[in-house]
Amino acid sequence: MTRSDPTTTANPERAAGIVVEVGGARRFVPAGIAREIVPRPVVSRVPGRDLGVALVSGRVVPVIDLGSDREQLVLCDVDGDAVALGGLSVIESGFFDTDRGAVRVGGERVPELDVADAVARTEAALLAAAATMRERDA
Amino acid sequence: MSLRERLMGALQRALGEETGGKRSSLDEALLYDSQERAHQAAENAVRLAQAAGATAAQQKSALDAAADHARMLVARGRDTRTPTQQLRDTLERAKLVALNAGLEGARLGETAGRPLVIIADETRGLVVRALEALDEHLTMLGQVERERERLLERIEQARTRARDLADELLRAQAAERDAELALVELGRTLAKTSSTDPETARSLSTAAEHARGLLAALTALSARGDRGQVLGTLAPALGPLFRALRELYRGRQREPE
Numbered sequence: 001m002t003r004s005d006p007t008t009t010a011n012p013e014r015a016a017g018i019v020v021e022v023g024g025a026r027r028f029v030p031a032g033i034a035r036e037i038v039p040r041p042v043v044s045r046v047p048g049r050d051l052g053v054a055l056v057s058g059r060v061v062p063v064i065d066l067g068s069d070r071e072q073l074v075l076c077d078v079d080g081d082a083v084a085l086g087g088l089s090v091i092e093s094g095f096f097d098t099d100r101g102a103v104r105v106g107g108e109r110v111p112e113l114d115v116a117d118a119v120a121r122t123e124a125a126l127l128a129a130a131a132t133m134r135e136r137d138a
Numbered sequence: 139m140s141l142r143e144r145l146m147g148a149l150q151r152a153l154g155e156e157t158g159g160k161r162s163s164l165d166e167a168l169l170y171d172s173q174e175r176a177h178q179a180a181e182n183a184v185r186l187a188q189a190a191g192a193t194a195a196q197q198k199s200a201l202d203a204a205a206d207h208a209r210m211l212v213a214r215g216r217d218t219r220t221p222t223q224q225l226r227d228t229l230e231r232a233k234l235v236a237l238n239a240g241l242e243g244a245r246l247g248e249t250a251g252r253p254l255v256i257i258a259d260e261t262r263g264l265v266v267r268a269l270e271a272l273d274e275h276l277t278m279l280g281q282v283e284r285e286r287e288r289l290l291e292r293i294e295q296a297r298t299r300a301r302d303l304a305d306e307l308l309r310a311q312a313a314e315r316d317a318e319l320a321l322v323e324l325g326r327t328l329a330k331t332s333s334t335d336p337e338t339a340r341s342l343s344t345a346a347e348h349a350r351g352l353l354a355a356l357t358a359l360s361a362r363g364d365r366g367q368v369l370g371t372l373a374p375a376l377g378p379l380f381r382a383l384r385e386l387y388r389g390r391q392r393e394p395e
């Protein structure tokens with residue numbers, strides 16, 4: 001079976017992906033980013049951060065918790081790197097009607113979850129913390 | 139002197155009640171009678187308390203069995219949680235499989251992936267409904283479990299009360315036995331201090347009781363008038379009575395002082 005470009009569908013008015021609920025709000029994750037939904041394994045947490053490390057499908061991946069839900073992880077592909085998103089709950093998967101950079105689910109406009117931004121913010125916070133520690137040690 | 143006064147006087151004389159302030163044979167007879175009735179009542183009370191104690195013991199045994207049964211029900215209820223939780227976990231996994239199938243179908247594109255997305259969506263809907271039903275079931279199981287625990291608490295309370303009742307009945311039995319012994323002792327003391335033997339006292343008491351009844355009936359009849367007819371009717375019955383009383387009275391006069 002030939003796989004199509006997951007970021008778009010043949011019909012520009014339709015988008016492929018999953019809809020998640022995080023912190024009481026719904027967000028859309030495109031199929032080009034979301035790779036797999038897995039039960040949450042044991043996550044080794046980084047103290048003081050919403051970040052951890054877990055073994056998912058035989059690979060060690062970083063886990064970023066976006067909320068308090070503790071049942072699933074969404075394994076994502078961000079610029080070729082595997083990142084797992086936690087603290088969310090997947091509601092639906094499939095094709096959704098698009099609506100000005102968002103999708104419509106049951107009449108509700110659901111904006112896209114900016115996974116790259118979440119990863120970048122986590123990375124920036126970690127680098128800042130590391131710099132603080134270096135300064136303290138010096 | 140009225141008929142009543144004459145009869146009472148005759149009876150008192152016959153029974154030797156003119157004792158000048160000392161306890162008469164009639165008094166002693168009444169004492170014996172009271173003591174005997176009290177003794178019988180105490181014996182009855184002991185028997186009843188023993189029967190009540192036996193019933194309380196049976197009740198306690200029945201409650202013990204009910205408590206064991208309720209405890210077993212509570213334990214069984216807890217046991218059913220494990221397979222139900224396993225069922226829930228399995229359904230959660232099935233939901234993830236359906237979501238992943240939908241995601242995979244979406245990645246294949248609308249043409250190739252649509253059938254997979256439709257099946258995945260349908261499957262997910264069924265699993266979600268099953269999960270909702272299971273959650274309702276779990277809620278009801280929890281309620282039944284709480285009810286069972288409350289039932290067990292109530293049975294335990296009833297057991298405690300049944301045990302208290304059995305203890306109190308034992309104490310009551312002991313108290314009634316003491317009362318019975320005290321009444322037996324009273325009977326012995328009475329026999330020692332009395333000039334009348336118990337058998338005679340019993341006969342005297344019976345005679346006194348009947349005499350009181352006769353007096354009451356005669357008093358009622360004398361109030362109705364036509365005394366001649368009354369005496370005429372009663373003569374066959376009263377004649378032997380008067381004779382017996384006279385004999386008693388004469389016999390007493392002949393006794394040496």
